[in-house]
Amino acid sequence: MSTETGLDQEAAQLRVKLVQALVDAGDLTDPAWRDAFESVPRHTYVPYFYDHTGRTIAADDPETRDQWLRAVHENRQLVTHRTDGSATSSSSMPSLMARMLEALQVTNGMHVLEVGTGTGYNAALLAHRLGDASVVTIDVSSDITGPARERLAAAGLRPLVLTGDGAFGWPDKAPYDRIMVTCRLRAVPLELVRQVPLDGSILAPLGNALARIRRVGALVAQGRFLPGGAFFMPLRRGAVDGQPTRRPALPDALGxxxxxxxxxxxxxxxxxxxxxxxxxxxxxxxxxxxxxxxxxxxxxxxxxxxxxxxxxxxxxxxxxxxxxxxxxxxxxxxxAGAPGPERYGAVITEATQRVWLDTPGGPSWALTQ
Structure with missing residues (x-):
């Protein structure tokens, strides 16, 4: 059996290949973020995951160890937390993480709030890039934040890891130059808008794509969607919130x-x-x-x-x-000619939230929590 040092060496070789694949695909272009992905080991933040059958694939299981090691160094989403049999947290695809981190448009000295701690891997990338004092991360369950905090500390990283309802952000440490949401939203919580300054921005999955929303006034924000899809688990605000709805009885009518x-x-x-x-x-x-x-x-x-x-x-x-x-x-x-997400925008006010197509005066849809 490999020692921990042997495992780390093996993981380092696989991480080099993963990072190069992200670079070759155009998902990782910023040298600062490339350094973060090369330096932060994903395998230490994902010691196990669940396959599609619910089976645990883990580093400490000799039968699944090799499968685990390969998977955490592939460009794939890994389910890492289940509640009553349903997947409720995951480690996102590295390519999507890289695109989001670059789209966040951070510079040195910026203060960032992450909503959706998950495994702690994304917080580790942020802390490596910006420093511990510049990163706050929050998730709804101590079952998630506790292990993430321990993994970060074991790696010598100490961003502020909090347990709470991410829809309320964390006003004690506001304002944040950037807020990064790593769970799907149906609408942008106004508390998050309050916690960025003018010209501060929120990067969040609205529906199945990423929106970059900039605050432009008192509880007024607007922005555009980025190209490509972004499939995240929904924001959870409690023990059962965010879990898939049970399927109703199938229709018995003729088709x-x-x-x-x-x-x-x-x-x-x-x-x-x-x-x-x-x-x-x-x-x-x-x-x-x-x-x-x-x-x-x-x-x-x-x-x-x-x-x-x-x-x-x-x-x-x-x-x-x-x-x-x-x-x-x-x-x-x-x-409309089969538009992609990049043709849509959003406007957020205290009274309404709408997603529009092509122009603010074009077809639009109201967002509700």
Whole structure:
């Protein structure tokens, strides 16, 4: 069995390959952030994870040790915390972390709040780049923050790690030049806007893409979405909040034709619009041998459910016609030329929050918590 020193050496070699892959893919371009990814070992912050069956893959398990070591040095998301059988925290894909950290646009001396501590790996990257005193990180559960704090301390890093509701930020240490949210939001909490100064910014996943929102006035902020998708677990504000909604009973009605094909639900650009226009959905797919959708079930917290069948028909049940709402979003999507997230923007005020397409006067959708 490898000693700890042997493990660290093996991990260092794999980390070099991972960082080079991020550079080659164009996800890591800033020399300061490259230094952080080269210096901060991901494996020390992810000593175990859960595979798709819920099995634990761990460094201290001889049967899974090699699988664990490979996985933590691959560009993949790893589920690291489960609550009542549901995944509730993870270590994000390194490529997405790199893109977010670069999009944060920090400079030396800036003060950063991270909402969503997770494993502590992202806080470690921030602390390496900016220094311990410049980083505050918060998560909802001590089951998450306790181990993260211990891992950071073992690595000689001591950013402020707090347990609390990330939607409220941490006003005691405000203002923050930048706030980085690493969990999906349905709307931007106004407390976070309060905790950045004028021209300070919040980088957060709104729906399934990243928005960079700049404060421009008293509780007024605006910004644009960045290209590409960003799939995060939802912000949790309690023990069960943020967990997937249980699937309602399947519709027993006969199917009807639909103008929304199965292929469209795999389109990330369309799915971004869905995440804004029809938020809070949970999906299950039927996939062919090429892992392309041939059918699906989608449901909402209000009990609405739709089933797209293999014959291309759809059936709906519950308090609203869920698939009809998706068809309406698809009509907008096609009519606008299949826009990606970079064509959308957002405006946040104390009274309203809206995401708009192309211009503030274009099609728009209200955001609600």
């Amino acid at each position: 009807r034709p639909t103008r929304l094909p199965a292929a469209a639900i795999a389109d990330n650009d369309f799915r971004f619009l869905v995440s804004i226009a029809v938020p809070g959905l949970t999906w299950q797919y039927d996939l062919d041998d090429e892992r392309k959708p041939t059918g699906a079930r989608v449901w909402a917290p209000d009990g609405s459910i739709a089933q797209l069948k293999a014959d291309g028909t759809v059936a709906e049940a519950g308090p609203r016609n869920l698939w009809s709402a998706l068809e309406g979003a698809y009509d907008t999507f096609l009519g």
